[in-house]
Amino acid sequence: METLHFARVIPCRTSPARSVRAGASVSGATGQPRFFSCWRKSAGAGCVVSRRLASGERDSGFGGSLSKDEFAVEDGEQKSEGGGGGGGGGDGGLVLGAERDASGSVVGFNLIPQTRPDYMEVATAEGDKSTDEIKETGETEGEEETQTKVSYNIVFVTAEAAPYSKTGGLGDVCGSLPIALAARGHRVMVVSPRYLNGTVADERYAGALDLDCCIKIYCFDGVQEVSFFHEYRKGVDWVFVDHPAYHRPGNPYGDSYGAFGDNQFRFTLLCHAACEAPIVLPLGGLTYGENCLFLVNDWHASLVPVLLAAKYHPFGVYKDARSVLIIHNIAHQGVEAAVTYKNLGLPPQWYKALEWVFPTWARTHALDTGEAVNMLKGAIVTADRILTVSKGYSWEITTFEGGYGLNELLSSRKFVLSGITNGIDITEWDPSTDEHLASHYSVSDLSGKVQCKIALQKELGLPILPNCPMIGFIGRLDYQKGIDLIASAIPELMEDDIQFVMLGSGEPRFEGWMRVAESTYKEKFRGWVGFNVPISHKITAGCDILLMPSRFEPCGLNQLYAMRYGTVPVVHATGGLRDTVENFNPYANEGSGEGTGWTFSPLTKESMLVALRFAIKTYREHKTSWAGLMKRGMAKDFTWENAAMQYEEVFKWAFTDPPYVR
Numbered sequence: 065m066e067t068l069h070f071a072r073v074i075p076c077r078t079s080p081a082r083s084v085r086a087g088a089s090v091s092g093a094t095g096q097p098r099f100f101s102c103w104r105k106s107a108g109a110g111c112v113v114s115r116r117l118a119s120g121e122r123d124s125g126f127g128g129s130l131s132k133d134e135f136a137v138e139d140g141e142q143k144s145e146g147g148g149g150g151g152g153g154g155d156g157g158l159v160l161g162a163e164r165d166a167s168g169s170v171v172g173f174n175l176i177p178q179t180r181p182d183y184m185e186v187a188t189a190e191g192d193k194s195t196d197e198i199k200e201t202g203e204t205e206g207e208e209e210t211q212t213k214v215s216y217n218i219v220f221v222t223a224e225a226a227p228y229s230k231t232g233g234l235g236d237v238c239g240s241l242p243i244a245l246a247a248r249g250h251r252v253m254v255v256s257p258r259y260l261n262g263t264v265a266d267e268r269y270a271g272a273l274d275l276d277c278c279i280k281i282y283c284f285d286g287v288q289e290v291s292f293f294h295e296y297r298k299g300v301d302w303v304f305v306d307h308p309a310y311h312r313p314g315n316p317y318g319d320s321y322g323a324f325g326d327n328q329f330r331f332t333l334l335c336h337a338a339c340e341a342p343i344v345l346p347l348g349g350l351t352y353g354e355n356c357l358f359l360v361n362d363w364h365a366s367l368v369p370v371l372l373a374a375k376y377h378p379f380g381v382y383k384d385a386r387s388v389l390i391i392h393n394i395a396h397q398g399v400e401a402a403v404t405y406k407n408l409g410l411p412p413q414w415y416k417a418l419e420w421v422f423p424t425w426a427r428t429h430a431l432d433t434g435e436a437v438n439m440l441k442g443a444i445v446t447a448d449r450i451l452t453v454s455k456g457y458s459w460e461i462t463t464f465e466g467g468y469g470l471n472e473l474l475s476s477r478k479f480v481l482s483g484i485t486n487g488i489d490i491t492e493w494d495p496s497t498d499e500h501l502a503s504h505y506s507v508s509d510l511s512g513k514v515q516c517k518i519a520l521q522k523e524l525g526l527p528i529l530p531n532c533p534m535i536g537f538i539g540r541l542d543y544q545k546g547i548d549l550i551a552s553a554i555p556e557l558m559e560d561d562i563q564f565v566m567l568g569s570g571e572p573r574f575e576g577w578m579r580v581a582e583s584t585y586k587e588k589f590r591g592w593v594g595f596n597v598p599i600s601h602k603i604t605a606g607c608d609i610l611l612m613p614s615r616f617e618p619c620g621l622n623q624l625y626a627m628r629y630g631t632v633p634v635v636h637a638t639g640g641l642r643d644t645v646e647n648f649n650p651y652a653n654e655g656s657g658e659g660t661g662w663t664f665s666p667l668t669k670e671s672m673l674v675a676l677r678f679a680i681k682t683y684r685e686h687k688t689s690w691a692g693l694m695k696r697g698m699a700k701d702f703t704w705e706n707a708a709m710q711y712e713e714v715f716k717w718a719f720t721d722p723p724y725v726r
């Protein structure tokens with residue numbers, strides 16, 4: 065039978081009542097089914113593609129290719145059925161699709177010939193299935209061989225995605241991994257908030273156009289309207305959820321007064337909107353459909369798998385979707401008072417999924433019952449698979465010390481728990497082309513590195529000493545990063561002829577300490593308080609040693625950047641740091657040495673100082689060994705492509721198993 069690929073729903077009405085989405089949702093307060101809708105903010109020019117459902121049949125959505133006479137196209141008052149001009153069908157037919165501008169962003173919807181933009185050919189070849197099987201032919205010694213590559217419709221949900229928003233490593237990962245997956249033939253959408261803080265940073269969203277599609281979200285005892293902006297860049301659909309709660313001074317999570325008090329509200333909105341996006345947004349003329357794969361990052365996105373199970377599955381929607389929780393940092397779990405559960409837009413009977421009771425010792429007063437809701441826990445008990453950003457960390461979070469209270473729950477799901485080490489963006493972080501550097505260098509010609517050091521010393525007002533060992537630190541000033549350990553070691557370190565440079569922002573007590581240390585050790589110490597990407601590149605290139613005494617580190621990116629820049633890492637042997645930094649052994653390989661840095665343990669000032677002194681001594685006295693350390697680090701393959709291939713394995717497992725929550 066002739067089949068037709070079509071956008072699942074393209075609602076373009078001013079009135080939500082005219083929208084025809086087949087999926088139903090549930091009002092948080094009442095538990096009553098409610099049909100969600102997406103409507104254009106401006107009236108007119110509306111057209112709706114709807115599929116006629118046989119009674120009792122559920123809409124299979126974009127995930128399947130449907131017979132042409134299973135749906136109708138409405139255009140204004142006119143309605144034409146089947147394969148004619150409206151429905152398209154067969155080669156050269158018409159489908160309802162998006163009109164795009166030069167950047168690939170959607171600017172309107174039109175009936176278009178049944179051909180698609182180039183960028184969609186791979187992802188939707190061989191049928192509009194979320195898990196498309198693309199037949200690739202190749203020849204091996206004269207024989208034709210057919211390989212099958214599976215591609216997925218992937219929806220990242222994240223609080224940060226660089227370059228649009230970034231406060232740390234989460235932004236880096238969600239800015240790069242989607243591009244790597246898209247390059248491997250998957251259709252990839254990233255859903256994150258459209259943060260506007262009234263500064264020049266707002267320009268980062270300049271390329272994202274309003275999709276003119278609003279949805280209503282029922283939560284927090286009211287109805288919230290959110291809309292979507294979209295930019296198609298580097299093969300990825302970047303979708304930004306817009307709501308006044310994302311428009312305020314500060315960073316994505318807080319301002320100088322601390323974390324925003326309504327973060328639970330802000331990220332609840334994100335999760336609801338992200339669940340709607342694959343079925344209401346006709347990106348490139350085609351929705352992602354129901355059979356997609358949600359990659360939910362950290363607690364901010366953790367409501368997504370719970371919503372799929374509690375709000376959508378009961379109405380037959382997203383039955384064949386899968387979700388993978390990616391834990392970048394288990395210390396942040398999105399815990400709020402139990403009474404806030406009713407605000408989340410979930411049916412009351414799902415409370416247990418998020419229920420969290422603090423142990424007696426962690427309660428604040430005698431009447432505190434310790435009852436709370438925990439967003440991350442919700443995802444751990446509902447996601448199909450769980451990933452962390454290194455293998456070491458995936459084990460650590462199942463231990464009492466590393467699990468932050470979730471270790472037993474995670475252990476109970478250890479068969480679906482795995483770790484994949486993050487990659488890095490090797491185009492942004494490349495010492496041979498980096499636009500922020502005074503001089504360029506590479507593994508075959510290291511001479512430019514010392515020029516970067518001199519330039520950094522000049523910029524920071526330090527004495528120009530090309531041979532002086534220079535140690536750097538970059539990162540959030542947080543308990544996790546072991547800043548207190550650095551602070552306790554600085555007086556002893558400053559007795560040596562070294563220079564120490566720190567860049568970071570975060571806890572005011574550490575920011576204050578950095579300022580004091582700078583005025584105490586004027587000739588040797590610089591502490592740059594703030595978030596500054598160009599300076600982070602200059603420190604990574606200009607320093608000889610990068611120090612990372614993290615208490616725990618799920619993966620860590622700075623040690624990867626450092627190795628690529630020939631800067632030798634000295635790290636606490638934990639999580640991803642232990643997985644990625646190989647301890648230096650000068651005697652291995654018949655004296656030519658092995659290893660890319662130093663890993664120390666236990667996490668004490670003494671063992672950190674021992675490792676640092678070894679590094680400083682090697683830098684000063686064993687130039688050949690030092691060059692070997694630099695070159696081995698620079699030669700490491702930390703590309704995202706490598707990581708993306710491992711992610712594909714996990715996707716395959718997720719779809720091989722039945723859905724965890726049916």
Ligand SMILES: Nc1ncnc2c1ncn2[C@@H]1O[C@H](COP(=O)(O)OP(=O)(O)O[C@H]2O[C@H](CO)[C@@H](O)[C@H](O)[C@H]2O)[C@@H](O)[C@H]1O
Pocket residue numbers: 231232233234236237392393453486538539540567568569594595596597600617618619620621622640
């Ligand atoms: N003041 C500043 N100015 C400029 N740039 C700054 C900066 N402070 C930090 N950065 C940048 O932010 C990123 C930090 O990444 P990390 O992976 O080291 O830490 P983070 O703890 O945020 O991420 C969490 O998620 C990531 C991603 O999975 C894990 O690698 C990590 O272990 C986990 O804690 C780096 O790109 C770094 O250069």
